[in-house]
Every structure is written in C-alpha cells, then in structure tokens.
Amino acid sequence: MICFDxxxxxxxxxxxxxxxxxxxxxxxxxxxxxxxxIHCDDDLxxxxxEAAASFEARLPGTVSQNQILSEAPAYGRxxxxxxxxxxxGEAGETTVDLKYAGHRIVSDHELDGMPxxxxxxxxxxTLSDPVRGVSxxxxxxxxxxVPAIARSARITNTGEGKLKIVRAYSAALDxxxxxxxLITLYGAWTRERMPERTPVRHGVTSVDAKRVSSSAAQNPxxxxxxxxxxxxxxxxxxxxxxxxxxxxxxCEGAQNGTVRLLGGINDFxxxxxxxxxxxxxxxxxxxxxxSDGIGGLSRAFHDLVxxxxxxxxxxKTPRPIVVNNWEATYFDFDYGRLFSIIDAAxxxxxxxxxxxxxxxxxxxDDSAGLGDWTVNLNKLPEGLTPIIERCHARGxxxxxxxxxxxxxxxxxxxxxxxxxxxxxxxxxxLLSRRQLVLDITRPEVRxxxxxxxxxxxxxxAIDYVKWDSNRNVTELFSDAADENDRECFAHEYALxxxxxxxxxxxxxxxxxxxGCSGGGARFDLGMLAYFPQIWTSDDTDAGMRCLIxxxxxxxxxxxxxxxxxxxxxxxxxxxxxxxxxxCAVAHLGPTGYELDLSKLPPEERAQxxxxxxxxxxxxxxxxxxxxxxxADPFAGNAFGFLLVxxxxxxxxxxxxxxxxxxxxxxxxxxxxxxDPAAAYRVEETGAxxxxxxxxxxxxxxEWKKMRDFDAAVCHxxxx
Ligand code: DGJ
Numbered sequence: 001m002i003c004f005d006x007x008x009x010x011x012x013x014x015x016x017x018x019x020x021x022x023x024x025x026x027x028x029x030x031x032x033x034x035x036x037x038i039h040c041d042d043d044l045x046x047x048x049x050e051a052a053a054s055f056e057a058r059l060p061g062t063v064s065q066n067q068i069l070s071e072a073p074a075y076g077r078x079x080x081x082x083x084x085x086x087x088x089g090e091a092g093e094t095t096v097d098l099k100y101a102g103h104r105i106v107s108d109h110e111l112d113g114m115p116x117x118x119x120x121x122x123x124x125x126t127l128s129d130p131v132r133g134v135s136x137x138x139x140x141x142x143x144x145x146v147p148a149i150a151r152s153a154r155i156t157n158t159g160e161g162k163l164k165i166v167r168a169y170s171a172a173l174d175x176x177x178x179x180x181x182l183i184t185l186y187g188a189w190t191r192e193r194m195p196e197r198t199p200v201r202h203g204v205t206s207v208d209a210k211r212v213s214s215s216a217a218q219n220p221x222x223x224x225x226x227x228x229x230x231x232x233x234x235x236x237x238x239x240x241x242x243x244x245x246x247x248x249x250x251c252e253g254a255q256n257g258t259v260r261l262l263g264g265i266n267d268f269x270x271x272x273x274x275x276x277x278x279x280x281x282x283x284x285x286x287x288x289x290x291s292d293g294i295g296g297l298s299r300a301f302h303d304l305v306x307x308x309x310x311x312x313x314x315x316k317t318p319r320p321i322v323v324n325n326w327e328a329t330y331f332d333f334d335y336g337r338l339f340s341i342i343d344a345a346x347x348x349x350x351x352x353x354x355x356x357x358x359x360x361x362x363x364x365d366d367s368a369g370l371g372d373w374t375v376n377l378n379k380l381p382e383g384l385t386p387i388i389e390r391c392h393a394r395g396x397x398x399x400x401x402x403x404x405x406x407x408x409x410x411x412x413x414x415x416x417x418x419x420x421x422x423x424x425x426x427x428x429x430l431l432s433r434r435q436l437v438l439d440i441t442r443p444e445v446r447x448x449x450x451x452x453x454x455x456x457x458x459x460x461a462i463d464y465v466k467w468d469s470n471r472n473v474t475e476l477f478s479d480a481a482d483e484n485d486r487e488c489f490a491h492e493y494a495l496x497x498x499x500x501x502x503x504x505x506x507x508x509x510x511x512x513x514x515g516c517s518g519g520g521a522r523f524d525l526g527m528l529a530y531f532p533q534i535w536t537s538d539d540t541d542a543g544m545r546c547l548i549x550x551x552x553x554x555x556x557x558x559x560x561x562x563x564x565x566x567x568x569x570x571x572x573x574x575x576x577x578x579x580x581x582x583c584a585v586a587h588l589g590p591t592g593y594e595l596d597l598s599k600l601p602p603e604e605r606a607q608x609x610x611x612x613x614x615x616x617x618x619x620x621x622x623x624x625x626x627x628x629x630x631a632d633p634f635a636g637n638a639f640g641f642l643l644v645x646x647x648x649x650x651x652x653x654x655x656x657x658x659x660x661x662x663x664x665x666x667x668x669x670x671x672x673x674x675d676p677a678a679a680y681r682v683e684e685t686g687a688x689x690x691x692x693x694x695x696x697x698x699x700x701x702e703w704k705k706m707r708d709f710d711a712a713v714c715h716x717x718x719x
Contacts, residue, residue, distance in 0.1 A: 001013075001014040001121070001142065001144075002014075002105050002121055002123045002140075002142060004103065005041065008023065008043070008045070009023055009024040009025075009100075010022070010023040010024075010032070010040070010041075010044070010045075011023070011103075011123060011125070012040040012041075013123060013140055013142045013149060014037070014142060015142045015143045015144070015146060015147055015148055015149060016143065016144055016145050016146060016147060017036070017037070017146075017147030017289070017290075017300075018034065018035065018036065018037070018147035018148065018149070018288075018289040019033065019034070019035070019036075019037050019038065019040055020033070020034045020140070020142075020149050020287075021033040021034075021040040021044055022071050023044070023045055024100040025045060025048065025063075025068075026059075026062045026063075027099035027100055028065065028068065028070070028098075028099065028100070029070070029071040029072060029098075029100050029125060029127060029138070030045075030048065030068050030069055030070060030071065031069035031070060031071050031173070031174045032044040032045065032047070032069070034149070034173065034175075034237070034287065034289060035235065035289055035291070036235075036289070036291045047176065048063060048067075048068060048069075049063050049064070049066075049067025049068045049069070049256065050063070050067065056078065057077075057078035058078055064078050065077050065078040065079040066078050066079050066080055066081070066256070067256055068174075069174035069175075069176060069258065070172065070174055071125075071138060071172070072084055072085060072098055072127055072136055072138055072153070072172065073085070073172050073174075073260070073262075074086070074087075074096045074097070074098050075094055075095070075096065076094055076095030076096050076097065077095065077096070077097045081252050081254050081260050082172075082204055082250050082252045082260060082262060083167065084153075084167070084169040084171065084172040084262050084264075085098075085136065085153070085155070085165075085167060085168060085169070086165075086166045086167035086267070087132060087134055087163055087164065087165055087166065088163075088164040088166055089132060089133070089159075089161065089163065089164075090161040090162050090163075093132070095131075095132070096129050096132045096134060097129050097131065097132070098127035098128065098129050098134075098136055099127060099128065099129065100125065100126075100127060101126045101127060101128040101135065102125075102126045103123060103124060103125040103126065104123075104124050105121060105122070105123055105124070106121075106122045106124055107120055107121060107122070108120070109122035109124075109139060109141055111152060111281055111283070111284060112281060113281075113495050113498060113499065114242070114243075114281065114283050114284070114494070114495070114498055114526070115242050115283075115284075115309070115498060115525070115526050115529030115530070116141075116150065116152065116242060116284045116529075117141055117143075117150040117242065117284060117286065117304065117308040117309055118308045118309070118312075119141035119142060119143050119150060119308060120142075120144070121141070121142055122139050122140060122141040122142075123139070123140040123142075124137050124138070124139050124140075125137070125138045125140070126138075128158065130158070132159065132163070133157060133158050133159015133160065133161065133163060133276075134155065134156065134157060134158060134159065134163055135155075135156045135158045136153055136154070136155050136156075137153065137154040137156070138151065138152075138153050138171075139151060139152045139153065139154070139284075143304065143307075143308060145303065145307060146288070146300055146303045146304045146307065146308065147288060147289045147290060147300050148286050148287060148288040148289070148300055148301075148304050149286070149287050150242070150284050150285070150286045150287075150308075151170060151171035151284065151285050151286075151287065152170050152171070152281065152282050152283065152284040152285070153168065153169075153170060153171070153281075153282045154279055154280070154281050154282075155168060155274070155279060155280045155281075155282075156274070156277070156278070156279045157274035157275065157276050157277060157278050157279075158276075158277075159276060160276055161276070162273050162274065162275060162276075163273070163274045164271055164272070164273045164274075165271060165272045165273075165274065165280055166267060166270070166271050167267040167270070168264065168265060168267075168270075168272070168280060168282050169248075169262050169263055169264035169265070169267075169282065169285075170241065170243075170263065170264035170265075170282040170283055170284060170285035171239075171262065171263075171264070171285040171287070172260055172261070172262035173237065173239065173260070173261045173262065173287055174258055174259070174260050175224065175237070175258060175259045175260075175261070176257075176258055177257060177258070177259070178200055178202075178253050178254075178257050178258065178259045179226055179227050180199075180200045180224040180225060180226060180227065180237075180259060181197050181198060181199055181200065181224070181225050181226075181227055181229070182197070182198055182199075182200050182205060182222060182223070182224060182251050183195055183196065183197045183222065183223040183224075183225060183294070183554065184196050184207045184218060184219070184221070184222050184223075184249075185218065185219035185221055185551055185552075185554060185555070186207070186217065186218050186219075187216045187217060187218075187219070187551070188216055188217060189216055189518055189519055189521065189538065190519060190537060190538050190539035190544070190572050190573075191537070191539065191544065191547070191548065192216045192219075192519060192520040192521065192523065192536070192537050192548055192551070192552070193216075193219050193520070193523070193548060193551035193552045193554070194547065194548075194551050194634075195550075195551045195554055195634065197225075199227070200224065200251060200253045200259055201253055202253040202254070202255065203252065203253060204250050204251070204252045205250070205251050205252075206248055206249065206250035206251070207222065207248070207249055208246070208247060208248035208249070208266050208268065209245075209246050209247055209248075209266065210246050210266060210268055210269070210490075211246060211472035211473065212245050212246055212437075212472060212473035212476065212489075212490045212493050212494075213244065213245065213246075213469070213472055213473075213517065213521060213522050214241075214243065214244050214245070214247060214521075214522050214523065214524040214526070214527075215472070215521055215522070216517075216518075216519070216520065216521035219523065219524070219555070220240060220241035220243060220247045220249065220263070220524050220525075221238065221239070221240045221241075221249075221554065221555040222238070222239050222249045222251065222261065222263070223236055223237065223238040223239075223294065223297055223554070224236070224237045224238075224251065224259060224261055225237070225293070225294055225297070229293050229294060230293050230294070231293050231294050231295040231628070231629055231630075231632075232292060232293045232295055232296075232628075232672055233292065233293045234291070234293045234294075235289075235290075235291050236289070236290050236291075236292075236293055236294050236296065236297035237261070237287065237288070237289055237297070238286075238287065238288045238289075238297045238300070238301060238555070239261050239263060239285055239286070239287055240285070240286050240288075240301060240524075240525050240555050241263060241264065241283060241284075241285050241286075241524065241525065241526070242283055242284040242285070242286065242309070242524075242525040242526050242529065243264070243265070243283035243284075243285075243494065243524060243525070243526045244494055244497060244498075244522055244524050244526035244527050245265070245490045245491060245493055245494035245497070246265070246266040246268065246269075246270075246490040246491075247263065247264065247265060247266050248263050248264070248265075248266040248267065248268070249261070249262070249263030250262055250263060263285060264282050264283060264285060265282060265283065265488075265490075265491055266490065269476065269489075269490065270487070270488050270490065270491065271487040271488065272484070272487055272488045272491075273484050273487065283494075283526070286301075286304060286525065288300040288301055288304065294554070294629075295627075295628055295629055297554075298553055298554050298555065298627065298629070299626050299627065301554075301555045301556070301557075302553075302556070302557035302558075302626075302627060303557075305525065305528055305556060305557050305559075305560060306557055306559060306623075306624060309525055309528050309529050310528055310529070310532050310559075310560070311529070311530065311531075311532055313509065314512060314532035315532060315559070315623075316559070316620075316623045316624045317623070318616070318619050318623070319512075319532070319533065319559075319562075319590035319591075319619070319623075320351055320352035320397065320399070320463070320464055320512060320590075320592075321349060321350050321351050321352065321591055321592055321612055321615065321616075322350065322351075322352045322353070322354045322399060322464070322564075322592035322593070323341060323345050323350045323352075323353055323354070323592060323593045323594075323595075323597060324354040324356055324399075324466075324564065324592060324593070324594045325337075325338060325341055325353075325354070325355060325356050325596075326356035326357065326401075326594060327540065327566050327567070327571055327594040327595055328341055328594070328595050328596035328597075328599075329341075329358075329596070330357075330358070331357065331358040331363065331364055331365050331366075333358065333379070334379060334380070335380065335382075335386055335387065337596075338353075338355065338387055338390075339387075339390050340596070340598040341353065341596055341597050341598060342387070342390050342391055342394050342396060343390075343394060343598070344596075344597035344598040344600075344605070345394060345396055345597055346394040346395060346396070347395075347609065348597070348608040348609045348612060349608065349609050349611075349612025349613055349615075349616065350396065350592070350593065350597075350608070350612065351395070351396060351397060352396060352397040352398070352399050352463065352464050352592075353387075353391050353396045353397070353398060353399065354398075354399035354400070354401065354464060354466060354592075355384075355387060355398070355399065355400050355401060356401040356466065357401050357403070357468070358376070358379070359375060359376055359379070359380060359384070359400065359401070360372055360373055360374060360375060360376055361373075361374065361376060361408075361411055361412070362376065362378070362410070362411075363376055364376075364378075364379070366408075366433050366434050366435070367408060367410055367434045368408050368410040368411060369408055369410075369411055370403055370406045370407050370408040370411055370435050371406065371407035371408065371411040371412070371413030371414060371438070372411050372412050372413055373402065373404075373452040373453060373455075373456055384398075384400070384460050385460070388460060388461050388462075392461070397463035397464060398460075398461060398462055398463055398464070399462065399463060399464030399465065399466060399512075399514075400456070400460075400462050400464070400465055400466070401465075401466045401468060402453055402456075402465060402466070402467055402468065403467075403468040403469060403470060404449045404452075404453050404467065404500065404504070405437055405438055405440060405449075405469050405497070405500075406435045406436070406437060406438065406469065406470065406471065407420065407421055407435065407436050407437075407438050408434060408435050408436075409421075409431070409434075409435075409436065413448075414436070417445075417448075419479060420438055420439055420442070420445050420448075421436035421437065421438060421439065422436065422437045422438070422439045422473055422474075422475060422476070422477065422478070423436075423475050423477065424475035424476070424477040425477070425479075427475055429474070429475055430474045430475065432470075432471035432472065432474075433470050433471050433518075435470065435471055437471060437473050439478050439479075439480070440493060440496035440497060440499075440500060441478045441480070441481055441485065441489065441492040441493055441495075441496045442478065442480045442481075442496075445496075446496055446499055446500055446503075449500060449504075450500065450503045450504055453504050454503075454504060454507060454508070457504075457508050457511060462511060463510075463511060463512060464511065464512045464513075464514065465508075465511055465512070465513050465514070466514045466516055466535070467513055467514070467515055467516060467531070468516040468517065468518070469516070469517040469518070469521075469522060470517070470518045471518070473490070473493065476489040476490060477489065478492070494526070498526070498530075501530040505530050505531075506530075512532070513530065513531050513532075514531060514532075514533050514534065514535060514562060515527045515528075515530070515531035515533070515534035515535070516534065516535035517534075518538065519535060519536070519537040519538035519539065520534060520535060520536045520537045520548070520552070520561070522534070523536070523552065523556065523560075523561070525555075528556070528560055532559070532560070533559065533560050533561065533562045533589070533590045534560060534561060534562065535562050536548060536549060536552055536561035536562060536563060536589065538572060539570075539572045539573065540564055540565075540566035540570060540571070540572065540582075540594055541566075541570035541572055541573050541575045541577065542577040542581045542582045542584075542585040542586075542656070542709060542711075543573075543575055543577060543656075543658065543709055544572070544573060544575075545563065545585045545586075546585060546633045546639035546656050546658070547633055547634065547639075549561060549563065549585070549588055549589065549641075550629060550632070550633055550634070550639060550641075553627055553629060553641075557627065558588055558589045558622045558625075558627060558641075558643065559589070559590065559622055559623045559624070560589075561589045561590075562589055562590045562591075562592065563585065563586040563587070563588060563589035563590070563591055563592075564586055564591070564592045564593055564594035565579075565582045565583050565586045565591075565592070565593045565594065565595065565611075566582065566593075566594045566595050567595045567596075567600075568582075575709075577708075577709040578707075578709060578710060578711070579604045579607065580607075580711060581656060581709050581710060581711040583607070583611045584654050584656070584711035584713045585654070585656065585711070587611075587614070587615050587622070587654070587713075588622065588641055588643075588654060589622060590622065591612075591615050593608070618643075618650070618652050618715065620645065621643035621644075621645060621650070621651070621652050622643065624645075624646060625643040625644055625645055625646065625651075625652075626643070626644045626645075626646065626673055627641060627642070627643055628641070628642040628643075628644065628671070628672055628673050629641060630642050630653070630655075630669050630670065630671060630672075630698075631655060631667065631669050633656075633658060636667065637657065637658050637659060637661065637664070637667075638655055638656065638657055638658060638667055638669070639654075639655070639656040639658065640653070640654065640655045640656075640669050641653075641654050642654075642671050642672075642673065644673040644674060648673075648674055648675040648678065648691075648718065649717070649718045650680075650715070650716060650717045650718065651671070651673070651674060651680070651715075651716040652713065652714070652715050652716070653671060653699065653712075653713070653714045653715075653716065654711060654712075654713050655669060655701065655711065655712045655713075656709060656710070656711045657703070657706040657707070657708070657709065657710050657711075658708070658709065659708055660706065660707050660708045660710075663704070664703070664704070666701065666703040666704065667701075667703065668697060668698055669698040669699075669701070670694070670695055670696060670697065670698050671694040671695060671698050671699065672694075672695045673695075674691035674694055674695065674716070675691045675718065676690065676691040676692035676695060677690065677691065677692070678690065678691050678718045678719075679691075679718070679719050680694065680716040680717060680718055680719065681716070681717050681719045682699065682714050682715070682716055683714070683715040683716070683717065684713070684714050684715065685714075687699075687700075688719060694716075699714055
C-alpha cells in the first residue's frame with residue numbers, strides 16, 4: 001500500500017511486515033524510517049538530523065544535507081557521504097541539487113530490457129535539478145506478502161547540453177544509527193557464497209564485481225544486522241541487486257553516526273552520456289527487513305524470489321530429477337557410454353537425462369567447438385536423435401548443455417567472424433579456459449546466437465537446457481558500439497544477455513532452463529528472473545556443499561540452487577563421504593545425480609529409487625517451505641537445515657556432522673518455526689514431540705555415534 005499525506009508531505013509505503021517512510025523537507029526527499037510496522041502518521045520528521053554545526057555547508061535556515069537521511073544522495077550540496085548519483089555537466093560541473101517535483105503511483109511497473117520484481121503497486125517520485133538539467137524518477141515497489149521494497153531510478157537529461165552520468169546506483173538506504181554488522185558473501189570457483197560478518201566501521205566498505213558477471217568472488221547481496229543479531233533474533237536489513245553484470249555495494253559508517261547502504265551498477269569503468277531528452281534506467285535493487293534475525297531476513301528474500309522474481313510457471317512446481325553426464329564422462333563419451341547411463345536411470349525416479357558439454361562442433365576437450373551449435377558427428381555420427389529416443393524409451397526427458405555467450409578460437413564461428421569476440425585494439429585477447437567471449441552488445445551477434453540455439457531446440461525434442469558461462473570478460477571494448485555505449489560496456493553486456501534470455505528462454509516456454517556459470521558464479525536475482533534454478537557449485541562434495549548451500553541460503557531459497565549426488569572420492573577435493581549424506585545434502589535443493597549410474601556399486605544403485613521417492617514426497621518443502629538454519633557449519637562442527645511447510649503441517653530436519661571428535665560434546669539444536677501447540681511424529685523413529693519442545697531443545701540426536709560427515713535426517717508430520 002502506498003499513501004501520501006499532503007499536509008506533512010510524507011510518503012508511507014507498506015509491505016507485509018515492513019514500512020518505509022519518507023518526507024519532503026526544504027524540497028529534499030528525506031528518508032524517515034524503514035523497519036517493523038509503526039504508526040508512520042506520527043511525526044517522524046522530528047527525528048531528522050539536528051541543526052548543523054556552523055562548519056556544515058548549508059543554505060540559511062536549513063539543516064545540512066550531511067546530517068539528513070537521504071533517499072537519493074547526490075554530490076555537491078553538502079552531503080559528503082557516498083553519493084548514489086554522480087553527474088558531470090558539459091563543462092565538467094559536478095554539482096547537483098535534486099528537489100522533489102512530483103509523484104505518481106503506477107501499477108505493474110516493469111523495467112525496460114532488464115528483469116524486475118513483479119509487484120502490483122509502485123510509487124514513482126520525481127526529483128529534478130533545472131540548473132544541472134537532470135531529473136531522476138525514483139521507483140518504489142511494495143509487496144503485500146513480503147517485507148521488502150524494490151527500488152530503481154530513471155535518469156533523464158532535461159537540459160540543453162550533454163549530461164554525463166558517472167555513477168548511477170539503483171538505491172541508497174540511510175539508517176539513523178550505526179549499531180550494525182555487515183554481512184557479505186565472498187567466494188571463488190568451488191567455494192561460492194561464504195558468509196563474512198564484520199562490524200560496520202567508520203568509513204566506506206565495499207564489495208563489487210568487475211567481471212561483467214555478478215561473480216563468485218563476491219555476491220550482489222549485503223546485510224546490515226544488529227550487532228547482537230542471531231539467526232532468530234535482532235533487526236536485519238538486506239540489499240540484493242536484480243542484476244547480473246559488474247556491480248558494487250557500499251556501506252558507509254558516517255561521522256554523524258548514521259549508516260548508508262547503497263549500490264547498483266559498478267561505477268568502475270562506467271559512464272553514460274545522455275543527449276538532451278535521453279533517459280537511462282538503473283537495474284533494480286531490493287531492500288528487505290526482518291526483526292527475526294538473519295534467518296528472518298533470508299526467509300523474506302526467499303519469499304520474494306519465489307513470489308515476485310522466479311518464472312511463475314516453474315517457481316513452485318516439481319523440478320526435473322536429472323542425471324547429468326559431466327562428472328560421469330566429461331568430454332569422453334559415445335552413444336554406448338551415454339546409453340548405459342540412460343538405461344541405468346530407468347525406473348529409478350530420475351526423469352531427465354542431461355547431456356553436458358562436448359556434444360557439438362569439434363568439441364573433444366575445452367580447446368575447440370564453442371560457438372558451433374551443430375552436433376559433433378565424429379562422436380555422435382547419427383546426431384542427438386538416438387540419444388533422445390533412448391531417453392524416451394526409458395521414460396526419461398532429454399536435456400542439453402549450451403554455452404551461448406562463448407567461442408573457441410578453434411571454431412567455425414570464430415574463423416568466420418573473428419571480430420565477434422570481445423577484444424581491445426592493440427592487445428592480444430587473453431584466453432580463459434581456452435575460450436573468448438562473444439560481443440553480445442552487438443545485435444548481429446545476438447541474432448546469430450538466438451537462431452543457432454533456437455534451431456537446435458526446434459529440431460530436437462529438448463525439455464531442459466543448462467545454460468553455462470565459463471569465463472569472465474577481459475579487454476572490455478566493443479568495436480561496433482557507438483562511442484556512447486562503449487563507456488558502459490559491462491552494462492550493455494547485461495542488456496544483451498537479458499535480450500538473449502527473452503528471445504531464447506521466453507520463446508521456448510515448454511523448456512526448463514537451468515543457469516550455470518562455471519558452477520555458481522552468476523547466482524543473482526537477475527538470473528533468477530529467467531532461470532528457476534542455478535547450478536549451485538561445481539563442488540559436489542557433500543562437506544563443501546554444507547558450507548556453500550548454507551551461505552547461498554542467506555539470499556536465495558533452496559528451490560533455486562541445484563544439488564547433485566556424485567561419486568567418491570569426490571572429483572573436486574578427493575573427500576569421501578557416505579552415500580546417504582551425499583543424498584541428504586542433495587535433497588536440500590532441486591536434486592539429481594552427476595555420476596555414471598551403471599558403475600555405482602549395486603547397494604548404492606539399489607537406494608536411488610527410494611531416495612527419489614523420499615525427495616518427491618517432501619519436494620514441496622524445498623520449493624516453498626520456510627528455511628531455518630539451525631546449525632552453522634562455519635561456527636561449529638555441524639550443519640543443520642530445517643525446512644518447515646508454510647502451513648506447519650510437516651518439516652524436514654537435516655543435520656550433518658562435519659569432523660568427528662572422540663567423546664565430543666553433544667550439541668543442542670533447537671528446531672524453531674513449528675506450531676508450538678501441535679504434536680509432530682518423527683517418521684524415522686516414531687517419536688512424538690510438540691512444536692514448543694522442538695523449538696526449545698530440538699530432537700534427541702545420536703551424536704556420538706555419528707562419524708565424519710554422517711547425516712541425520714528426520715521428517716516430521718503433524719499428528
Ligand atoms: C562448468 C559447469 O559448472 C559444469 O557443470 C560443466 O557443465 C562444465 N562447465 C562443462 O564445461
């Protein structure tokens with residue numbers, strides 16, 4: 001709900017569980033409050049910054065802009081904190097003074113060419129500066145079922161000369177106090193999204209990506225949580241970007257005791273020049289709030305993703321259970337090897353076979369073939385049809401791997417169009433995994449990709465696509481872009497990518513698309529608008545997956561991160577974990593297998609059918625349940641997830657002991673979130689406990705019996 005009180009010039013935005021208030025004073029759009037519902041008709045302007053010290057720059061009779069909480073901080077009129085917006089006039093002027101000029105309420109607001117949250121009502125507030133010749137429309141979308149606000153900005157050159165944008169973040173959030181810790185998610189290939197919590201310091205702390213991808217190194221998410229906040233208690237604010245290219249999020253502990261959280265497109269190597277009348281849209285950023293600690297904040301993001309971002313046709317529907325041949329064969333396969341995997345899947349509950357990298361062009365290793373989306377006839381002389389027919393004969397669907405944005409120098413595509421690969425004049429392009437990136441900012445390159453991929457999808461019965469992307473962009477430059485677009489290549493790449501998604505993914509509504517980027521290196525809210533799930537990580541070791549899936553869940557629901565059972569010793573880190581644990585951890589997301597089923601020991605193979613039946617029985621918990629992180633593997637010796645059905649009729653608890661210690665202390669793992677008054681039966685033991693008991697003391701655990709990486713899984717049903 002969006003309200004404007006004309007008398008006090010106050011906006012109150014109400015989402016379920018959170019309100020956001022702002023007001024206009026001296027023409028400035030000031031932030032007043034974001035948090036748990038309160039009476040926003042109380043005069044919150046009384047909490048504004050105090051009259052400034054005489055050293056502060058300000059107009060007579062006003063409070064310095066350095067003291068106030070601002071909705072759209074810009075540079076040049078006394079606010080010395082990090083600005084959200086920075087411009088340069090034709091003569092290099094940097095001063096801008098944005099003042100309230102009007103507002104409107106729109107429904108079904110969408111961003112042009114970029115993904116955004118689906119919300120019913122959006123407030124658009126216009127700020128303008130006639131001297132600089134710029135107006136900024138700030139968009140605020142509210143949600144009636146999630147404590148979150150989505151924000152973006154549209155910048156228009158209203159002057160007569162050129163206007164250069166040198167920073168265009170999506171949003172800024174000023175909080176009136178600085179009692180917070182900052183949580184961000186850092187990582188790398190095979191160890192994506194590791195949580196890192198540090199006190200907010202005075203000064204600017206930032207995380208970013210300069211890779212033309214949201215990246216594994218840092219994830220476009222940050223949370224400010226009260227210093228003593230836990231998983232279950234304390235105020236927590238989060239910011240996540242609906243964006244998949246180079247980004248930045250900054251947090252500034254200011255000298256007046258306030259904190260500013262802001263971010264959007266990375267302003268590193270970015271600028272955009274607008275001619276008179278031209279506009280520029282920022283991507284969307286989402287702020288969420290919870291007074292129920294970090295866990296509550298995560299659940300707010302989870303609901304937001306499932307209800308307002310993920311493709312509605314797939315968001316909460318049962319997922320394919322796949323067997324993928326990557327770790328089974330890598331590039332070394334023929335019909336015989338693939339058929340043995342497909343045959344072994346029959347009757348196991350696995351319903352989709354996914355043929356990974358290596359089926360096309362001259363692809364026998366990673367040195368050749370990318371870009372040539374025609375079947376590798378040396379390997380598969382009769383094409384894909386025999387594989388698809390074999391799948392259908394065994395009751396399976398068929399999925400196929402693509403890496404549409406890439407090209408190997410050793411490919412027909414590169415030989416025909418060497419200029420289509422991104423490079424910078426005078427520099428030999430760097431290879432990464434022996435491949436280059438196609439310049440998808442160019443329409444003719446996109447047209448080619450769209451027709452090549454769509455042709456394969458049209459000519460073959462393909463139910464599932466895994467869309468991979470295995471390198472970052474270097475030598476940012478586009479030979480074809482006009483000078484203006486070259487200034488913001490990384491953003492143009494994002495726009496090109498989203499155009500590809502629309503023309504391939506949305507044009508094939510019956511195909512299920514899984515995102516991937518050398519594991520989970522492009523896992524963000526922008527991708528999730530197109531892909532219901534993303535390959536979480538190339539690390540399939542259950543031990544590492546406990547860490548990776550724990551960190552990923554800070555912002556992203558279990559339904560979005562695919563998890564596969566693979567063989568031991570694990571191919572990435574050599575670790576051996578019990579088969580049952582690999583299965584338990586892989587059941588905490590859309591599940592599958594990444595191994596040669598025909599080579600599994602018979603006792604493991606015999607378990608697969610039962611494993612998949614078990615997964616299907618409670619898949620709704622993965623797709624739409626509330627997640628409680630009940631044991632933190634970064635803080636102790638156990639990983640624990642509890643998934644609770646929204647109606648609290650059932651739950652599933654998974655605990656993994658990491659390293660065994662002789663005679664170790666038994667942890668108590670409380671299980672919150674169930675109906676305190678209701679009794680629940682534990683399927684595995686038959687024991688019955690009430691929700692309040694479970695929330696206080698958890699379940700009895702046979703902790704001492706558990707060895708390294710043993711898992712305990714308990715399914716609870718309300719009786
Ligand atoms: C990286 C992906 O994460 C893997 O699952 C696999 O698809 C390889 N690429 C194939 O090259």
